[in-house]
Amino acid sequence: MSNGHLNVKDFGKKAEHLHDIKLEELPKLPYPYEDWVDPPMPPIPAAKLADKDVSLDGILNPVLPIPKTEAEKEALVAKFLVGLKKLLTKEDNWPFLKPFLLSLDNCVKCNTCADSCHVFEASGRADIYRPLFRSDILRRIIKKHITPGGKLTARFANNINLNWETVARLAQLAYRCNLCRRCAQTCPMGVDNGLITREIRKIFSQEMGIAPAELHGDGTIKQLKTGSSTGISPQALIDLLEFAEEDITDRTGLSVKIPVDKPNADILLIHNAGEFLSWPENIEAFAVLFELAGLNWTLASEMVAYDSVNYGLFYDDLQYVRVTVRHAEAARKLGVKKVVMGECGHAHKAAMAIGDRVWLAESNVPRESCLVTMEDIIMSGRVKYDPERNNFPVTLHDPCNVTRSMGIIEPQRRVMRKIAPKFREMTPHGVNNYCCGGGSGFAIMQSNNFPAWRNTISGRKKFSQILSAFTKEEIDSKNGLYACAPCSNCKGQIRDLITYYDAYERTKMQYGGLVELILNCMTDVKEGYIEWEEFH
Amino acid sequence: MKFATIFSYFALGIAFLVILVRVLKYARAPLSMRWELYPVPHEKGRAEYGGSYLEELDWWTKPRHSDMFNELREMFMEIILLKGVYHHNRKVWLFSFPFHFGMYLSIGWLVLLLGGGIMQKAGVAIGPEAGFWGVLLYYATPIIGYPGLALSAFGALGLFFWRMGNSEQRAFNTFAEYFNLVLVFVVTVATLIIQATADPAFGILRSFAASLVTFSAAPEMPAAMIWEIFLVALLIMYIPLSRMSHFVAKYFLYHSVRWNDEANEKGSAIEKHIIELLHEKMTWSASHVQATTWADLTKETKNE
Numbered sequence: 001m002s003n004g005h006l007n008v009k010d011f012g013k014k015a016e017h018l019h020d021i022k023l024e025e026l027p028k029l030p031y032p033y034e035d036w037v038d039p040p041m042p043p044i045p046a047a048k049l050a051d052k053d054v055s056l057d058g059i060l061n062p063v064l065p066i067p068k069t070e071a072e073k074e075a076l077v078a079k080f081l082v083g084l085k086k087l088l089t090k091e092d093n094w095p096f097l098k099p100f101l102l103s104l105d106n107c108v109k110c111n112t113c114a115d116s117c118h119v120f121e122a123s124g125r126a127d128i129y130r131p132l133f134r135s136d137i138l139r140r141i142i143k144k145h146i147t148p149g150g151k152l153t154a155r156f157a158n159n160i161n162l163n164w165e166t167v168a169r170l171a172q173l174a175y176r177c178n179l180c181r182r183c184a185q186t187c188p189m190g191v192d193n194g195l196i197t198r199e200i201r202k203i204f205s206q207e208m209g210i211a212p213a214e215l216h217g218d219g220t221i222k223q224l225k226t227g228s229s230t231g232i233s234p235q236a237l238i239d240l241l242e243f244a245e246e247d248i249t250d251r252t253g254l255s256v257k258i259p260v261d262k263p264n265a266d267i268l269l270i271h272n273a274g275e276f277l278s279w280p281e282n283i284e285a286f287a288v289l290f291e292l293a294g295l296n297w298t299l300a301s302e303m304v305a306y307d308s309v310n311y312g313l314f315y316d317d318l319q320y321v322r323v324t325v326r327h328a329e330a331a332r333k334l335g336v337k338k339v340v341m342g343e344c345g346h347a348h349k350a351a352m353a354i355g356d357r358v359w360l361a362e363s364n365v366p367r368e369s370c371l372v373t374m375e376d377i378i379m380s381g382r383v384k385y386d387p388e389r390n391n392f393p394v395t396l397h398d399p400c401n402v403t404r405s406m407g408i409i410e411p412q413r414r415v416m417r418k419i420a421p422k423f424r425e426m427t428p429h430g431v432n433n434y435c436c437g438g439g440s441g442f443a444i445m446q447s448n449n450f451p452a453w454r455n456t457i458s459g460r461k462k463f464s465q466i467l468s469a470f471t472k473e474e475i476d477s478k479n480g481l482y483a484c485a486p487c488s489n490c491k492g493q494i495r496d497l498i499t500y501y502d503a504y505e506r507t508k509m510q511y512g513g514l515v516e517l518i519l520n521c522m523t524d525v526k527e528g529y530i531e532w533e534e535f536h
Numbered sequence: 537m538k539f540a541t542i543f544s545y546f547a548l549g550i551a552f553l554v555i556l557v558r559v560l561k562y563a564r565a566p567l568s569m570r571w572e573l574y575p576v577p578h579e580k581g582r583a584e585y586g587g588s589y590l591e592e593l594d595w596w597t598k599p600r601h602s603d604m605f606n607e608l609r610e611m612f613m614e615i616i617l618l619k620g621v622y623h624h625n626r627k628v629w630l631f632s633f634p635f636h637f638g639m640y641l642s643i644g645w646l647v648l649l650l651g652g653g654i655m656q657k658a659g660v661a662i663g664p665e666a667g668f669w670g671v672l673l674y675y676a677t678p679i680i681g682y683p684g685l686a687l688s689a690f691g692a693l694g695l696f697f698w699r700m701g702n703s704e705q706r707a708f709n710t711f712a713e714y715f716n717l718v719l720v721f722v723v724t725v726a727t728l729i730i731q732a733t734a735d736p737a738f739g740i741l742r743s744f745a746a747s748l749v750t751f752s753a754a755p756e757m758p759a760a761m762i763w764e765i766f767l768v769a770l771l772i773m774y775i776p777l778s779r780m781s782h783f784v785a786k787y788f789l790y791h792s793v794r795w796n797d798e799a800n801e802k803g804s805a806i807e808k809h810i811i812e813l814l815h816e817k818m819t820w821s822a823s824h825v826q827a828t829t830w831a832d833l834t835k836e837t838k839n840e
Contacts, residue, residue: 005703006707082821090566090816091819092819097568098788098792099568099792101561102785102789108713109705109708110625110705111704112621112624114704116624127707133708136708156711157712158710184573189782190789190790190794195571206820206822206825207820208822209822318818318825321830325833338594353571354569354570354571356569360800360807360811361802361807366595369590372593403586405571407574407586407587407589407590408591409591410582431575431585431586
């Protein structure tokens, strides 16, 4: 400790917890939550904790079994170093070597990044959550253990003890950052601590086989094996779509056939498969909207191609490539003119921005955001709508992957201004938005006590922002508030925030995507597409 | 004098080599995945709110409109005025701006000394009574040099105390951060004092600069000035070796990463480059890897 602050060189010291989360130090929430008292972080049951390391902050995810012998500990540290060295080579890390080297070399330690980070702010400014802290650990390890003469120079400056505790805590710390890149946006040097965090995750996954189960075993591995990280198989998809068609009739009064595997369609629409199970109203809304707009579109039933999820984006380049190539191949085989990405932010970035360098040659089928497609439908007058049906307070969340990483800012706003008379922005918004707190896979990480940390700390800023977008009168009226999040993971996180803070009961806050809001005001659709009397 | 001359050549040579190595390190790094960060200033009509060409329907069929003027304007604001620091860390900007601006002026001052020295050797008189260029160089050198050195010294001192005085900051500073600032402060203050007392119009220093360029004998000078030249040369050599050389990486960070939104088109150079990179052999060893090249990962689906 130095002046009450945790020093990077102490990262490997023996301690039960390097940081104890003090709930009383967390920032206050706005009206009507000024008196909100956070429930204690749920402890992990002793039986489950027995051989797991939680010495960073008492939170567990990913799960790292504590090695039983000193030799095992040394072997794991050695393996970490091997992985770290691979990150610095062209052969093993060409996809991100250049930005990684540039971010490693360029930090002047001005801490500007800290003030832009919602996790750091919402934690009560806990040093371990500083973007700089995590990156500096890696820099010091590289300097000491990889740079020639580093062990000698570390005696004088920038020392770090690379022991088992350091490695285990770094594995945890890599999953206390949403990779939202807001810190990179404010860094005067352009250093990207989000990228460095992702590179740390890659060492653990690609070399050591350590990653949160929700992202790896139950994520990309399951997606490649069964077709979807939700476990939905191609046959189950067909069954779900039959159910969706029935549900469409019940909800909208319309009869819509959802096209599947239609060859040479103009559009292949790919949803996050989480929608099929958790929010079928989202995929149903797309089906109705696209059909009424007269679009020539299809879904795919080929393995992986009906699930836009690509969790590799968050932790593993190899798994990322495997999944995105399957998406590209499916589009090529169907002969579609373009792929439209449904309401899922990370899927946008995986297929469009990063995928730009992986969808190659004949598989380089053009990709477009559904926000752009929806804007075209609304602005061209291809569907009839009555904005008065959406005459309730609406605010818009900006998924980081769509806005900060891809620059898609205005299409969703132009739609919103047309269809939602009581639309208002959060502060800040657009390219300067705050992450929902569920970014980089956190929204689906439901194991151990991680969700409590996510709701209390990483999602705190967003919940505060959403509340602040509405007036006291609107909140008190309990006539309904709508938090629009055109992203599946963000939506899941906002659902969890509303549940955790009991906001549906206290404020009648509802959430959903943009397409549901469009359906809710379409005059060809039965009134009441958005359900206010139920929360799920 | 010989010492000042030899050490100056040595320092300049080291500085040049280190910068060259750094530039090559980044320039030769392989093409990476796209990792841009908005706002991207060359997005015509969209940069102001952080928009991109991906906002357009069927964007791949539309011509791209780049606003290079806006990109240059943004570069100017960032390099000269430190716009990012101004907006996101105003306390630091109060010292960082004079520090950097002082450095730019000091570089300009060194250029004027060299230029003046060369002209002097070429027979152009430099002085208050000389011709247009001679008068211009005679007055511009101190007008740029003294404020440049003073601003750098002020900025270095301010940044030093900012790093020292802020407990949150202090925990993350390393010895190098303090040393860099102390070095700049000592060199700039020493240069200011020695020049003001021993060579206020920079005549001797100009002659020394000329001797370096023309490989001729250095002029006679007071011992203090030899120390001054040693310190300035030391700083010029040290900057590329230290984190103060972030200007090199910053160029690549902005242009190769943050603002690089170039789309890969079928048959493009990007595509060709990526296809080559896919054949790199990888050695990742986690159990799920099961591939020896990146191309293996892309072929799995085709083999099914």
